[in-house]
Amino acid sequence: LFAGRMSSQDLSITAKLINGGVAGLVGVTCVFPIDLAKTRLQNQQGKDVYKGMTDCLMKTARAEGFLGMYRGAAVNLTLVTPEKAIKLAANDFLRQLLMQDGTQRNLKMEMLAGCGAGICQVVVTCPMEMLKIQLQDAGRLAVSHQGSASAAPTSRPYSTGSASTHRRPSATLIARELLRTQGLWGLYRGLGATLLRDIPFSIIYFPLFANLNQLGVSEVTGKAPFAHSFVAGCAAGSVAAVAVTPLDVLKTRIQTLKKGLGEASYSGVTDCARKLWTQEGAAAFMKGAGCRALVIAPLFGIAQGIYFIGIGERILKCLE
Known part of the structure; x- marks a missing residue:
């Protein structure tokens, strides 16, 4: 019965994986500089190096060049394909498992499907963002240290024996050192915070997108046009992104290995939340909220647009 229903719905896991992968690659390429600004703004403690997203991007471009705004992008571009593919698929x-007679049972089932998607994607998301954050934040630490000639060197969770490599660590170096010193669990630092962010995000995003997208479904084709899917993805992504920003700030702080002079370290989610509240106030929980909305909105707008266009299905047809 289930196999027949899958066939009637013309569902193809392979096509969905292709759609998710292509969408992730296109989306990340477009919005990565804003994501870098988000990470640096969220990690600022005490004296701010950057006054906002625009200031951060301008200073990064001047100090590190255009490619500096894509520091850590290689990790994202490598792993975003399986991440987005897993999440969307x-x-x-x-959702198909929870369907009955061709219709969704209720909003609770949609939220449950989103919850499951959030849990599944963390397998890839956590190590991907763990490595990405170290590379993105390296430039902020360099600027911070330059501002204080007497700044003492911070502790390094990884070493290479080369001063130049200390300034520009690679994802491979960091991953190798974490595996050597902490085992596989080292790559999953902040797993709890990642789950706390991604599960609520998916619970909010997927049902909201499904209902917004349904408003534009054509009776003739049974699909919403690209423009409508794109706008629905952007709107749902923005709402979900801003809603979970406090959890994203906690995750970013916990996963950042190298700290600037005088910056706090955290033992877990509760410790991070307590220190953030007492040392920086409630506003700190919304650091980078605007950047996050600007990243997630087009990222998921592009993802859902490509997903509903069916690029994966078209590629598979060409290969037949």
């Missing part, structure tokens, strides 16, 4: 697959 898992949600779609779970």
Whole structure:
């Protein structure tokens, strides 16, 4: 019965994986500089190196060049394909499991499907962002240290024996050192915070997008046009992104290995939240909220647009 229903719905896991992968690659390429600014703004403690997103991007471009705004992009571009593919395919697959007589049971089932998608994607998301954050934040630390000639060197969770490499660590170097010193768990530092962010995000995003997108579905084709899917993805992504920004700040702080002079370290989610509240106030929980909305909105708008266009299905047809 389930196999027949899958066939009637013309569902193809391979096509969905291709759609998610292509969408992730295109989206990340477009918005990565804003994501870098978000990470640096969220990690600022005490005296701010950057006054905002625009100031951060301008200073980064001047100090590190255009490619400096894409520091850490290689990690994202490598792993975003399986991450987005897993997220979108898992949600779609779970929604199909929860369907009855061709209709969604209720909003609770949609939220449950989103929850499952959020849990599945963390397998890739956590190590990907763990490595990405170290590379993105390296420039902020360099600027911070330059501002204080007497700044003492911070502790390094990884070493290479080369001063130049200390300034520009690679994802491979960091991953190798974490595996050597902490095992596989080292790559999953901040797993709890990642789950706390991604599960609520998916619970909010997927049902909201599904309902917004349904408003534009054509009776003839049974699909919403690209423009409508794109706008629905942007709107749902913005709402979900801003809603979970406090959890994203906690995750970023916990996963950042190298700290600037006088910056706090954290033992977990509760410790991070307590120190953030007492040392920086409530506003600190919304650091980078604007950047996050600007990253997630087009990222998921592009993702859902490509997903509903069916690029994966078209590629598979060409290969037949």
